[in-house]
Amino acid sequence: MRLTEQNVKELIIETSMKKAVFVYFYMDAPECEATTVALKKAISDDNEFIALAEANVQDKVSQAIAMQLGLQSVPALIVMQQGRPAAALQGDEIVSKLDETIKEYMPSxxxxxxxxxxxxxxxxxxxxxxxxxxxxxxxxxxxxxxxxxxxxxxxxxxxxxxxxxxxxxxxxxxxxxxxxxxxxxxxxxxxxxxESPEIKELERKFKEDENNAQIAVEYAVALSDAGKKAQALEILFNILKKDLSEEKIKKTFLDMLNTMSGDPLQKEYRRKLYTIMY
The missing domain is CATH 1.25.40.10 (Tetratricopeptide repeat domain)
Structure with a gap:
């Protein structure tokens, strides 16, 4: 975006409070052409994290800002952040150091x-x-x-x-x-x-009859809902190891795994299930 009298405050002050603004001081001359091309290629208008403001020092407003910043030659690049200069490059170093400078102001x-x-x-x-x-x-x-x-x-x-x-x-x-x-x-x-009373009661029932599929499912689901997924999976898996034909146990076990995207337990217990299946 070209720096003008109308948008100078918005670009240099307001925008720089949100993201880095690379203010590029140049003139329409051969010595600035390569730098101009490199900057426009590196920083697009839709860049979410860095803005490019083109300041032609042949315009009065850009010339005045360049003087305030103490610039004596172009091309020059001043990085504005929080309304203040944060970094400066001049001449050939603009192109040679452009990539590393951009990385410094881009998020990791x-x-x-x-x-x-x-x-x-x-x-x-x-x-x-x-x-x-x-x-x-x-x-x-x-x-x-x-x-x-x-x-x-x-x-x-x-x-x-x-x-x-x-x-x-x-x-x-x-x-x-x-x-x-x-x-x-x-x-x-x-x-x-x-540690709700309901879970304590299910735990008691399960310990009394660990082979009861209905109680095992109810207890495992309650544990999973309470955040004890490892314990819930282990209970169901131990039953499946003894009897893989327990369809209700197997379905509950797989349903739990399918809701654990990104959890290391998902991969671990899928591997365990495949081991006893094949």
Whole structure:
């Protein structure tokens, strides 16, 4: 976008509060042609994270800004962030350092995955959101924001063991974070719900008659709903190991697995099932 008197405030101040604005100072001259082509090719108008503002110093407004920034020659590139200059390149180094400069202001893969996770969470697609957040955390395990987002999604998805793994041993900095404290409270409440009188009663009945398929299914489903998916799967699998013809057990087992997209337990117990089937 070309810098004009009408949009200078919007581009340099307002837009730079949301994303990096690469302000390119040039003139219609041969020495600027290669740089102009490289910049336009590298930064498209629909780039979500970087904006390109073309400032022809033969225009009064661009000339005035160039003087305020102390520029004495073109081509020159000033990166604006939060309304202030964040980086500067001049002459041939604009092209030679362009890729690395762009990468510096583009989000990392982890950040992009987290963005997708939050969008999916907003739509209520918790299992898919958790899978994206897990991939983001795998990319950058030192990213506390990614860890907390993943933990929150684990709690929402009732994957309480996973949430514990993420939240246990937080370190001093994270333990003082209010979001972390809120998640610990949420996890505690979720675990209390998992110890409901109904589950305790089903546990009692199951221990009295572990070969009763109906009780086993009811108990496993209750455990799964309470976030104890590993325990639920193990109960059903142990019955299938003894008698693979138990269709109700097999169907419940497969239904549980089909709702666990991205969960390592899904792959583990599918492999176990294939082992006894074949």
């Amino acid at each position: 893969l982890a950040e992009l995955l987290l963005k997708e996770a939050l969008e999916l969470e907003e739509k209520g697609e918790i299992a898919q959101a958790k899978a994206k957040a897990k991939a983001a955390f795998a990319e950058d395990e030192k990213n506390n924001a990614a860890k907390l987002i993943l933990a929150r999604l684990c709690i929402k998805d009732k994957a309480l063991d996973e949430a514990h793994t993420l939240l246990d041993n937080p370190g001093r900095e994270l333990s003082e974070d209010q979001d972390y404290k809120d998640l610990i409270s949420a996890l505690t409440l979720a675990e209390q719900a998992a």
